[in-house]
Amino acid sequence: MTSIRRVIDAExxxxxxxxxxxxxxxxxxxxxxxxxxxxxxxxxxxxYDPDTQLTRFGARDYDAETxxxxxxxxxxxxxxxxxxxxxxxxxxVNFVDPEGLAKFGGPxxxxxxxxxxxxxxxxxxxxxxxHPTKPNKVIYKDANGQKKEKNKPPGFDEAKPRKKNGWIDLxxxxxxxxWPLIPNELGCATMDCHYDWDPCKGWVPx
Numbered sequence: 001m002t003s004i005r006r007v008i009d010a011e012x013x014x015x016x017x018x019x020x021x022x023x024x025x026x027x028x029x030x031x032x033x034x035x036x037x038x039x040x041x042x043x044x045x046x047x048y049d050p051d052t053q054l055t056r057f058g059a060r061d062y063d064a065e066t067x068x069x070x071x072x073x074x075x076x077x078x079x080x081x082x083x084x085x086x087x088x089x090x091x092x093v094n095f096v097d098p099e100g101l102a103k104f105g106g107p108x109x110x111x112x113x114x115x116x117x118x119x120x121x122x123x124x125x126x127x128x129x130x131h132p133t134k135p136n137k138v139i140y141k142d143a144n145g146q147k148k149e150k151n152k153p154p155g156f157d158e159a160k161p162r163k164k165n166g167w168i169d170l171x172x173x174x175x176x177x178x179w180p181l182i183p184n185e186l187g188c189a190t191m192d193c194h195y196d197w198d199p200c201k202g203w204v205p206x
Contacts, residue, residue: 018034019035019038019039020033020034020035020038020039021033021034021035022034022042024042024043024064026092026093027064027067027087027092028042028043028044028055028062028064028067028092029064029065030042030043030064036050037050042055043055043062043064044057044092044096044097044098045096045098046062046098049061053065054070057097057098057099057100058098058099058100058101059074059099059100059101060073060074060100061100062087062097062100067087067090067092068085068086068087069084069085069086069087069100070085071085072084072085073085073100073101074100074101075101075102078102080146081103088103089103091103128140128153128156130152131149134149135152136151136152137149137150137151137152138150138151138152138153138156
């Protein structure tokens with residue numbers, strides 16, 4: 001979501017009537033507000049609090065006067081910024097941080113150089129692999145697409161076999177197979193006549 005700049009007043013009944021106009025500098029400082037408090041959204045789509053003059057983005061509050069977060073990054077250095085209070089690598093023109101966790105956007109987005117979502121995938125181990133020489137480490141890609149290593153997170157080893165080897169639901173497989181390849185009451189299919197199904201070995205000759 002980008003910065004709110006014009007808000008249409010739906011209650012006036014006049015088409016195109018602008019209820020509020022907002023202007024900001026690059027860091028989100030409000031330079032013009034035609035109707036303060038008209039609605040809560042502000043810079044980069046965050047929730048603006050006129051009393052504290054802070055903007056809420058999910059996990060943290062942003063202070064446009066200083067261009068910094070009021071709290072350190074909850075994910076620490078995983079976003080690739082050594083300044084845990086810095087806002088989007090000091091580049092608010094090209095990046096936003098809608099959840100207060102990681103920058104999003106930039107000229108190279110969509111090429112795995114940027115994460116599709118600031119908080120990553122629902123599968124926490126999707127972009128991790130076992131370190132080849134360090135059993136207690138994993139290799140992962142940060143938000144900039146750079147390979148890094150970190151301590152193996154809890155649950156990685158338990159999730160690894162399913163991730164690597166996969167599994168199959170035999171009932172679903174049967175539903176997806178073309179009907180001539182499975183036993184049926186209409187006649188003897190080729191597979192049914194010459195092969196038996198073994199749950200451990202698969203199709204075996206009769």
